[in-house]
Amino acid sequence: MSKNRIITLLTDFGLSDVYVGVMKGAIAQINPQLKVIDITHQIPSQNIAAGRFCLMTAFAYFPPETVHIAVVDPGVGSNRRGIAVKCANCLLVGPDNGLFSGVLSRESAIAAVELTNPQYWRIPEPSSTFHGRDIFAAAGAHLANGVALEELGRAVRAASLVQLQIPNCAVTGTGAVGCVQYVDRYGNLITNIPNDCIIGNNWSVTITNSPDTICIPSGKTYSDSKPGDLIAIVGSDGWLEIAVNSGSAQSVLQLQVGDKVEIIYIDCV
Incomplete structure (x- = not known):
């Protein structure tokens, strides 16, 4: 049964290209009734620290169980993991590169998976340069549509998720x-x-x-x-x-x- 959770998008894609639009199209192919809210697409290019801060600042303003898809991903196509994380008040989908470490400093991860199940990708052989469209948008839409987190791939330890290293206060x-x-x-x-x-x-x-x-x-x-x-x-x-x-x-x-x-x-x- 559809959960119809809210989805947010945060990327460094800008608005002059088609990338944001086709991510929304990939979501709509799964369920056109899902509500998608743009947090920002103006994160400076490949600036994971800026994406971390903006998502950490924004997530608490959304209802519990909102699915936050974030893509600032200079390592796309490499061996960096794609992940989905369940917290008490939100779900996170995107690359495991420290982008979620700000949210996770405020929200404990209840469970996390690596996105290894192609059943919940847009296509079985995703582009090596656009996981935002082919993996993250699709996996986030399936989560918002009611698919259980553990169906999306193999479990990973929350402690293994990448933390962005900035000096502590x-x-x-x-x-x-x-x-x-x-x-x-x-x-x-x-x-x-x-x-x-x-x-x-x-x-x-x-x-x-x-x-x-x-x-x-x-x-x-x-x-x-x-x-x-x-x-x-x-x-x-x-x-x-x-x-x-x-x-x-x-x-x-x-x-x-x-x-x-x-x-x-x-x-x-």
């Missing part, structure tokens, strides 16, 4: 140390320092990836700084981020994913 005696985990389209530098690491209002952020240490004052909104000035705030998803009022913090600071960021509980002087 750590509390220090003077604040906290973390790193940039995502750069959004505005150039805001979103760190992996959560708001529960921030105590009170008397804090600033230091950047040491330049010849001089840069001290950035904190605020509650982007407009708490003058146009063109740096400011550190807690963003809508609870992470410390560094911004420039009416500008790009990434352009100013030239920081990349993984670069160090530190909170200190003193005023900038």
Whole structure:
């Protein structure tokens, strides 16, 4: 019996080619009644870290048992595994390359399988360059249609799933140390320092990836700084981020994913 779960799609395919459309066509061939929601298709090309962050940010806004198909897959056609994972509040389908490690830092994997059963692929001999269409879209649609996870392939240990390696956030005696985990389209530098690491209002952020240490004052909104000035705030998803009022913090600071960021509980002087 059809479950008619929601399916989401997150990819780095962009919107100028046919790739997203044909994935939706592959889903519709299995059940045209399934509801498909696009999270984004503008993940920077082959940027697994950005896909990890965006899926981690988005998944909690969908109903339980939503099937999230994510494809940022520079290793397509190689020996990297295609997987499906069942969590308490969602199902995940895509490459086993760390793309799901953000979600899995918040949701424990109940079960996981490698997608080895061609009965639930679009075709028995899938393209070596488009598993999003031939394996992931089909497997996700079958899951949404009520097929049991274990039917899709052989079981794998949740502990064996690939984890994307980015520096952890750590509390220090003077604040906290973390790193940039995502750069959004505005150039805001979103760190992996959560708001529960921030105590009170008397804090600033230091950047040491330049010849001089840069001290950035904190605020509650982007407009708490003058146009063109740096400011550190807690963003809508609870992470410390560094911004420039009416500008790009990434352009100013030239920081990349993984670069160090530190909170200190003193005023900038």
